[in-house]
Amino acid sequence: MAEKNFASKRFAEKSQRVLIYIILTVVSVIWIFPFIYLIFQSFAEVANPKSIFPERWTFQNYLTLFSSTSKPFLSWWLNTFLIALATAVLQTILVLMTAYSLSRLRFSGRKALMKLILVLGMFPGFLGMLVNYYILQLLGLNTSIFSLIVVYVASSAMSYYIAKGFFDTVSKSLDEAVMIDGGSKNTVFWRIILPLSKPIIIYTVLVSFTAPWGDYMFGSFIASSSSAITPYNYTVAVGLSRITEASEYGLFCAGAVMVSIPIAALFFWLQRYYVEGIAGGAVKG
Amino acid sequence: MASLKLEHIYKVYPNGHKAVTDFNMNIKDGEFIVFVGPSGCGKSTTLRMIAGLEDISSGELYIGDTLVNDMQPKDRDIAMVFQNYALYPHMTVYENMAFGLTLRKVPRTIIHEKVMWAAEVLGLKEYLDRKPKAMSGGQRQRVSLGRAILRNPKVMLLDEPLSNLDAKLRGQMRSMISKLHQQLKTTFIYVTHDQVEAMTLGTRVVVMKLGRIQQVDSPQNLYDHPINKFVAGFIGTPQMNFFNVRLKDAGDHVDVLWTDCEQPALKITHDSVLKAERKYLKGDIDITLGFRCEAVSAEDIKENDDNVVDVTISHFEELGNETLIYGDLKEIEGLGGESKTAIIIKAPSKMGHVPGDVIKAKIDVSRIHLFDAKTEMTIIPPIPEANVLPVSIENEKMTLFGTVKKPASIPVDFVKDGTIALPLSALSLGDGAIEGKVLLVEDHGEEGQLALLQVEDKKIFAFVPEGTKVGAKVKYCVDYSKATFKDAEGKLLASPLPDRDNLTATFVNLKTAHEVTQDDSFLKIQEERIKAVEDKYAPIFEEFNKEKEEKLREAGEKQNIAMENLDAKEAELDEKNNALKAELAKAKEEYKTQMVEIKARHKAIEKEEIGKIEAMYKKMLQDENDDFKRAMMNNKDPESRRSRRMSHAVFKESFPQMKANDLERKTNSLEFDKETEINGAKARYSQKKNLLNETIKENKKAFMEENYPHKLLEKEYAAKEKELLKKKDDELLHAKLIFFFKQDEHYQMIPDDITTKIIQGLGNRVFTKIFRIEVPHDGFVEEEGANEYQVVANVNYGDVEMYKCNGVAYGEKVTVYIKKEREMEIGEKIHLRADLVKSQIYEDELNIRLY
């Protein structure tokens, strides 16, 4: 008798597992399908949305992408890369500084500041875009695309939340040990807390590096409103949206592929930290 | 190595909760002090206040003889071992231990030496390259100990360091810590809630409860002479037996009557309760009897022994070398939950008894403790509060020590066999009215020699000079102003005169005082003080400049000589440094090759190890399959075939998992060894690199000193001069600052050390606070211009004579008793001011003592 239950139990388990595999494969196909479609379209000579597979395969889209002067993709890519790099570095430092002082230092306006940031998050963001542009003008920065860095980094205090969650887990007695050993709060931050928070640093760098690639709204706004910005100093997102307006879809797909691959690679490499950051942050929330 | 002084330390949290109240203690250098008490009694808070991690609400903390209240933890030269070790997870053991010194910019070589010494002492030699997470609890605790001793601090603080360890390890670490204490001779302050640790480690133990010190004494005294029921119950395992009893004076002895059960009364001698107040012997006051389980024995009890009780046994606890018999003085109903008559007896073994038996147990009355049930304080204090003696007064005659003329100012006219409580402080040595024969002498260390004296028909306690022998005669004068008189029924007739009078005052600086009084004498004092500072510094500067000129001249000459062979010296320097630089490069190369070699070696080992495991598992799988096939072929019986098939399926199911686990464990341990080796190489290389850089820098500095002494010296002297000037400015400012206590109209200058103490306690809120000055009777001084008092009565207390004076301060009537210095008539107007040095100064509102 025992053997029958054992077998039937194992059979139920086996079939359940097969069912799950099926569901998972269907789910992954649904999620991967757009990119497969993207890659195929990037090789299609005549872009017709009707069929998934291109009639005629050609490498032309990539060639025009890198050679055309009206749409200098390479310089777009470089601009965005530089902006993303600068934003990643600066934003990470500011986010960590804000998160550290909100999580570990006790000062009078602490709770009020956290509430303020929560409230500010409730306002729809881009109405302020117009004003940001004018403030940049006031500071005389509005002539170059790199002023995007200033805008991205300026709002970094808003995303302190997940980093603060991480700092709360580091035990307080480390601070006290350093104070007794003779270090100041500054030493605690640089020599104890930062080396310990490698996962959260990588998470923040990753998130702030990928943000500029996807921001087309403020980029196109600045590009269109100041004459000093030529197509050569567009960002990738702005460039691609210009391409879609001219509805050259093959070129757009090629450009999209060239943008997605580096970021996806970066994500794949640092995936462990990204998962930890999100799971850690949200759980602490 | 330093002593520690805590004076009136208070810790009040913003929400008003008093964590520590009036903590006073003098800790000598090299002592091992243990703070012990239940959780939340303020022991850790006090330790953190000493460390500087929490600020002190009020009171003074001296380490050595420097005031450290406002000092940062890092400047107090203390080290602390935390409960959860607080090791830096990302640093190796070596870096953890050296972190304190690297922060203080101690040269590398010295750090290296010290770490090696500490590692030697704590047996951490081979773990120096490991990360804390790769070590056991005991080892981690030793690393945090190492980090602390490395800085040879003035005071070592340990906050429950052993509470996270298992019992066996805790024993080892305890002996390690006491060994360390003997070796280092540093002052240790150790916080724990485990009274076993307190008893074994401490030279002196501080028992605390709800923020107050209950008792400070050596472990043995705590065990034998607990000052109250809490300390008695807290110290010693198993807990002391407590019973409700009453004491009744039965002529030649005193009976201890059980209130909760009908056992025969215990008999104790009068002498054993001599220091207790007589009221306890009347049998009407509830008393708690306490004795430890080793003070009662259940063996060889003879028939007519007294102090024997019947005990019904409820259960046993066998501890191997001895057995604890749990019983009750009454029969046990139900589980005998919280019975008031439970008793624990220590016995060599069960002695053949079985739960439920009723046995006889003899109580050793010489080792019992008696506490007042209400106040829980012991009724036999080591030093009694006061001598309570029968007294009767009738028409100007007082019969106490024989009948004698009643001192005029005792406000009692008639009392028949009432009582007089004469505190020990009322009996001062000197040829006064009474003389006593010494019966016995007890030595109480700092507090002096306590003696029992026979005076006429009564026995009293009093302090006697050092070395008084039994039988000697000692004369005393009695200050009846401190006595309390009660009638037969215990009604209060006359309470003692407060030994201090209170004056209120506010704190005022020179400017306001001068504006009000227009009294230029204050300004004169100020000028004098400034001139004193000026005079003090004039010679110092003069001598300083002289020394500077002379040194510079000397350096000038040396420089000229050095000039000649300058370039030779330069060449020599370069050559020395280049050699060092080459050595550095070689070390770097070596380090790189070492790295490559380690990685390669490890890769080979890993490949080989993994290969071995793979082969092993492959063979195992092979054997299983062959065996299964063979069993299937030649075994026909269906039952065993089915079970064989089943075990084969299970094997196939668990095989991959087993293999994966094994592989993973192997790779992890290999990975771990590799990492340790790499860390080791890295640490060695960085030490060598720093060493070399250090020597290069030193060579350059030596060269500079040798050839350009003039410049360096000049810089040095300029800095010194600036320092001197600054010191002078500070002292000048302090000289200018004179403060006064404004009492009603009179302004009295406050001496400097008292001012610093007051300002230390209250900071700049000083001007807004009201102060209460408690002045002893002999602390008053007559001075023109002080507040006016009128002599109202002459108070004569036998050997001590005083004058009662009334005055008005801030509109209220104030009565003051001053010691008789000169003849004064009643009604005479005199001007009195307090002698601040002799009096105590309190801040009125929070009642915190400042001086």
Add this chain to the structure above:
Amino acid sequence: MTTIQYLSLTKPQRILVNIGNFFKNFGKGFVNFFRGIPVKLLRLWNKVSAPFMTLIDAWKKGNWMVRVNFFVFGFYQLTHREIARGVLYLLYEIVFIWFLASTGSAYLAKLGTLGTFSTSSMYLVDPTYGVADGAFKGGDTSFTILLYSLVTFFLMIVFVVLWFFSIRDAKSLHDNIAVGRLSKNSQFFKDLVDSKYHVLLMAVPLVGLVAFTIIPIVFMIITGFTNYNGSSRSILYDWVGFDNYRILFSGFGSGGGIVSIFFKILAWTLLWALIATFTNYFLGMVIALLINKKGIKLKKLWRTVLIFTIAVPQFVSLMLINRMLSNTGFLTRIFEQFGWVATNHSPFEYKTLARVIIIIVNMWVGVPYTMLICSGILMNIPEDLYESARIDGASPFKMYTAITLPYMLFITGPYLLSQFVGNINNFNIIYLLSAGRPSFGLSSTLGYGDPGETDLLITWIYKMSMESGAEKNYAMACVLGVLVFLVIAVLSLIFYGRSNAVKNEEDFA
């Protein structure tokens, strides 16, 4: 009603009790709120009057040097060994006064009228400027006037705060010196690195926050009270007070049916946020559960595939999906076969279909993120919960409802709220896909953009204020922006309150 009584009730009765409690707590909440007002007012009054007390106290008690501090910042500090702090105070005073004199005051003066000479009139040879060569003289542009005066206003607040700090600091220094405690200049820098380290750390982020987040939001709120139709930034406009709000809510005024559109869009926004949040959440949790099931292999593969979609910028993937759903896209052709879409028409012309598509695409974008979070939480649900459940004989489904779900809901409570708020402002999905189609057909001359069925408030705001070409009405967009904030604030208060109510739900009495 003790807990035991509550537990003895049947399921439906319990639900009734809970609902009753919810409203009772709500009522109790209001009552406490109003009863608490006098206490709050008193505390507020103390807070407000405290600074004035210190100022009066400083003026009366401090010596003449402290009084000078009322006019020259940091004077006392400079003269008493606190050079660094003194210099900082003085520096700010000088910079502020220079800014006020050079630009601030000019703009502040025009704040009332928001400019009188419009730049366009400049070209028509205005006599006062007497120049006919058409050179651009830069007349008044209301936008810059409003912005610069706002910036000046913020600088003024900082000026007053620093003025107060410098005086309070001087007074405490004066007291300390009177008591003999001298301060050293080096102490300032030591404090900066130790006790006042937060000042050093928070300085730059705060300045960034004020300049690029707070000022724009305040500007937006203020513009809601003007008639700035925003066709170009160099035109004049004036204060109109609450007219915009009146127009929006009048329903009968010149705006015509605008208020009905507003409520339609508001309803859809809330519906959308609710559905989007919960679909993402549950689907994400289900997938996380599947992946994390014990026997499933290749866990890393499944997770990487899903993370891939987070890696690729949203803008790229949404443009792509838009391509697939264009009139001739192959997805549309599938819809044609089902007969939902007429040939060569975009699926976004059908209201319900457009909404369903958007929800599905939003799931496609949002699920990986929630899956990660849920798998993170699943990993640290204590294992012994499941073991004890298994011993008690719980079925897998029971285990899910009794252990996993309540644990997840408890942990992700605040995350759900932030996700809900995020979805209300979720601009990309709507704008890049359906761009609000099918539209309500509002004539564009009215300046309210071209709102449509699938438009959220946020996309409608964008259409009104930013979209090139259409007749822009920036002021109304700002009004809508403020209303969006109010909606979110009220909802999060309720949710937050609700979780409070949950907290004190235990005492059923």
